[in-house]
Amino acid sequence: MGYGVFICHCGQNIAGTIDIEKLVRKVSGIRGVTHVEDYIFMCSDPGQERIKKAIKEKNLEGIVVAACSPSLHEETFRKAAESVGLNPYLVEIANIREWSAWPHQAEPEEATMKAFKIIESTVEKLNGDKPLEPLRLEVVRRVMVIGGGIAGIQAALDVAEAGIEVILVERSPSIGGRMAQLSETFPTLDCPQCILTPKMTSVAHHPLVKLLAYSEVEEVSGSAGNFKVKVRRKPTYVDWNKCVGCGLCMEACPVELPSEFEMGLAHRKAIYIQFPQAVPNKAVIDSENCIRMKYGRGCGLCAQKCPANAITFEDNGKAEEYDVGAIIVATGLEVMDKANFAEYGAGELKDVLTGLEFERMLAPSGPTGGKVVRPSDGRVPKEVVFIQCVGSRDPENWNPYCSKICCMYTAKQALLYKHAVPGGQAYIFYIDIRADGKGYEEFIHRAMAEEGVIYLRGRVGRVYQEGDKLRVEGVDTISGLKIVIDADMVVLATAAVPSSGVEELAKKLRIQLGEGGWLKEAHLKLRPLETLTSGVFIAGAAQYPKDITDTVSQASGAAAKAVAFLSKGYVVREPLIAVVNEDICSGCGNCEEACSYQAIKVVDGKANVDESLCEGCGSCTAACPSGAVQLKNYDKRQIIKMVESIVG
């Protein structure tokens, strides 16, 4: 009978500062405590055995483990207690390491006193604790993947192959993402069309995948295992059931606009198919620029040419709601606009391209058919300067981080340029060459030794027009020389940044963004595929720039996580959620307003908690004027008692 208190030495972490003997003596005097024990490592097997033995032999009604932060071992001790029949919610952790031993190493006596107070107040909490059962909620066996690049495609395919339904949401008209824009991929020089297009087709035709192209996530509610996602299907003004992707409409359309897919190096029409290998291969109308859409009449040339009568000009946009158990976010990356860089012409110099623009130029299916030519005059550039780390590794002005992919794609581009223009010279200004993947260092060696790419170690200070050349003023810090090159073309490896809109999406999903706006993982080392929001996983460059190899690996990993998460068929949730005392509740609705999770609603004049949605944050308890809403085992009375024991 009574409570047990178990004091951990944590090696010297706690015992080095706190007088354990004295603490044991004082704790033995706390009312209700019938058993006190200390041990060098309570979390170890022998430590746990001591706890179990004491619970059994002394028939303890609840225990306090005075040790480290509950985030480390609360679960360990709860499981140990449960294994000998003690309700796990009658196990409390008194954090005497982070709260006392570590911060007060210089004053051991006070630290010992503080540790005692922490334990004493935790015993007070235990006094009010009730045995609870974890909540068990059925899960929806369906996964939503947001983003249809190679990460999303891979994740969707892997989940679907595991026999679980997938909703794949892509905001542009076609899936394929950045990879579809690339010329060839390092280090194998595979053509992405050859290796990506089959995957695009597989995912689109997979019986368990529902592809929602040209759609965006609008609203997310619910929680792990039971999300409700509202998806907005953007209006295409074309009946996709009829559209056969013949492209006659594009030929007919008189409106020319810069093509997003071609990075502005070519035009598209106001009605367009994103690119020739698009999946789905369907046309959409850019309503802001379509003459007929803008003025409500006139033109209509596309509709006249359409053999399938698919073009309706009707707003066919709609909202759809999907129940899913898990979500994989695979929103990818963008590159910084060259207009940001005044030192390199602020986007005004026509023959200064970003790496992604140059990719399109190198692509056989690109705007120049793979020919490398100067946008300004169509001439073949004989001297091309590549500049790495533009906007990366620049904490003072732009991004502190390394964009990770640029060293390799720049080497690849220089190599492909040499193949396209055999007599040409490629120069690469770099700070460090980071080639840390399989076959990557060898690839850099190939660019240098076999293709004669000249690597110059240093940044470029300025690029400006000088006659029909671009004067590049850089440095080679190895030789200690300022280097000047009159180049025909300059390619900037501008920093990778998260895709636009990811911030809003993260808010909707209640997941966090870290430094630089990249999605924050639950733990960088040990839980890189998960977010801190249970049931939401990350794949690909949305987390941090990564190449295709890493992206695909991570996508498969995220898919496996999502499948594992749903495979039990239910989720167990902590029962430490809000509960309403209906006798006191006046139905004022303050709680409803305070709740961020739509988990508490006034029904028939009384507040009602949806157990599947409540996160146990406690906002409602603070908002409730009468104290009718309380958190289980965090009851206001318990907390007051704890405070009293500390100050008393």
Added chain:
Amino acid sequence: MVYAYYPGCTLKTHAKGFELSAMASLEKLGVKYRELEKWTCCGTVYSLASDDAMRQVAQVRILTRAESAGYRRMLTLCSMCYNTLKRANMLVRSDPERLETINMFMDDEPDYKGSVEVKHLLEVLRDEVTFDKIRSMVSKPLRGLRISAYYGCLLLRPKTVSIDSSINPHVMEDLLSSLGAEPIDSPEKAKCCGAYLTVNRKDLVAGFAYEILSAARRRGAELVVTSCPLCFFNLDRRQEEVSRMYEDYKPIPILYVTQLLALALGIRDVYMFNLHYVDPTSLLKSKGLL
């Protein structure tokens, strides 16, 4: 099988003691050799230019004369001879076109077919005679003699012709141990002595000699052995300049490794110590070896 012994220029003059002690030792150890007839200069330095077949003619001429005289193996003592002959042999063996050009050029010699192996004396002692056999034949162990072996460059580099590790060899130490001596390891043992810079930059060569010898001395060596006549000259003769550069410098005797081998085998009168700048006799006497 009989070796064609290729002496090279300096073995007949400055390095006479090297040749005499080596030959006497080989006879005692039962290695059969005959001096190659009509031998000519090896060129001393192997040409490093890709277009320079002319400068490989000298070596190939030596090799073809050995081949046509029926030899299959050629023995060298001098590191530079070893290096140039070995490299030229490797080149023409791997480049038939180059061989053809050279053969055409030497119209007064039979064509070289590439059948001769070039060996250095140390390889023969280690691989054919074996150090165990040498140990068993030592009659006058070099007990108590602390010796630093100096290799120089051309027995070790480039890697393709190395008789041992290019950076940290031990073949001479192993030989010295079998003779009963105490080998002293030195980080400078495979460092360059300055080679032919001794002609026009003896200041630099003296600097190298000082570093090499003082490193050996600091580690307790009483004498330094080498197997190259040019290294020998630079380490031995340039100690005059070293003594001038460093007032408190204490000269250290330099010996050819074969001179110690002959001493340990109890051979007499093959040493020519009169050709040495730093006289080793008092040290050898103090150890009871003379």
Added chain:
Amino acid sequence: MQLVIWRSKIHSPEVEKIIELSGQNVYSCYQCGMCTASCPSTGNMDIPPNMIVRLIQIGMIGKVLDSRSIWVCTSCFTCFAECPKGIDIASLTEALRLYHLRRNIDHLNLSSIPHGELLELPVIAMVGALRKFTA
């Protein structure tokens, strides 16, 4: 110092000749500096070995041809033994010397060396020096 570079300067006839003569691919060098770190003669050089390679990479061949370093290199092949990319810098300095020697510009003038000293030198030293430093 400022250097203007362009492709035909980087690949000037002099550079191409040196690369051809030496048989070395200087472009595979990634400037780790192992050669300079291990070279016994670095202290006697005005341009260290890695910088010789660097300057050739960026077309500054004139500076390299004029350097003292190529005449203090003793072809000891330590750089070659240590180079992770297998570049034989000794062959490179040989090519650089030959550039002068083949224009009949000797580096060694025996008449400037005292007769007594010459008599003392072993044949091996004389032949070596003459082959390395004269046409």
